[in-house]
Amino acid sequence: AQSVTQPDIHITVSEGASLELRCNYSYGATPYLFWYVQSPGQGLQLLLKYFSGDTLVQGIKGFEAEFKRSQSSFNLRKPSVHWSDAAEYFCAVAPNNNNDMRFGAGTRLTVKP
Amino acid sequence: DGGITQSPKYLFRKEGQNVTLSCEQNLNHDAMYWYRQDPGQGLRLIYYSQIVNDFQKGDIAEGYSVSREKKESFPLTVTSAQKNPTAFYLCASSMAGEKLFFGSGTQLSVL
Numbered sequence: 520a521q522s523v524t525q526p527d528i529h530i531t532v533s534e535g536a537s538l539e540l541r542c543n544y545s546y547g548a549t550p551y552l553f554w555y556v557q558s559p560g561q562g563l564q565l566l567l568k569y570f571s572g573d574t575l576v577q578g579i580k581g582f583e584a585e586f587k588r589s590q591s592s593f594n595l596r597k598p599s600v601h602w603s604d605a606a607e608y609f610c611a612v613a614p615n616n617n618n619d620m621r622f623g624a625g626t627r628l629t630v631k632p
Numbered sequence: 633d634g635g636i637t638q639s640p641k642y643l644f645r646k647e648g649q650n651v652t653l654s655c656e657q658n659l660n661h662d663a664m665y666w667y668r669q670d671p672g673q674g675l676r677l678i679y680y681s682q683i684v685n686d687f688q689k690g691d692i693a694e695g696y697s698v699s700r701e702k703k704e705s706f707p708l709t710v711t712s713a714q715k716n717p718t719a720f721y722l723c724a725s726s727m728a729g730e731k732l733f734f735g736s737g738t739q740l741s742v743l
């Protein structure tokens with residue numbers, strides 16, 4: 520069965536600093552990979568997704584993620600964090616039909632002024 | 633504007649009571665999903681539906697029921713059999729193989 524691990528429950532970074540959120544997955548084949556962001560009390564918004572092709576994926580709000588097959592990872596990065604990026608971030612993995620999409624436990628990002 | 637609407641935003645349930653959470657979408661999506669979110673945990677799939685009049689159980693379907701009589705609507709009933717219903721419930725929809733669009737969620741609490 521597929522699964523997703525986000526090793527960091529909570530990360531604090533200073534505004535303007537770089538950010539990397541880790542995601543590791545377990546799946547027999549190359550799955551579809553997603554990063555979502557959630558503000559408190561809200562639904563999830565898709566940041567980016569990887570289906571195939573270029574392993575470096577660009578998303579919205581200046582985020583990018585890199586798929587590394589050898590490490591079964593799909594880490595999310597941003598070169599310079601803004602205070603508005605403070606939120607909960609979820610990595611998700613799915614086969615090609617979304618029916619069995621699995622989410623990680625999430626990483627809460629706090630941004631210090 | 634196209635999107636997914638969940639209502640109510642906050643809901644309270646008494647012991648032994650069934651409650652129904654509403655989810656409506658005007659995106660013309662075929663598939664709809666219900667997830668449960670508990671603090672410090674990721675989203676867990678309760679039920680999903682790929683077409684009208686058809687739905688499948690997810691990982692934690694016990695104590696929940698759904699219906700899909702219309703393409704736009706996928707209501708979730710939390711029955712009295714669900715002993716720990718307090719959670720944030722998220723509805724989502726998608727076209728097959730495409731990204732999920734999420735509603736803004738319903739927070740269910742027990743009185």
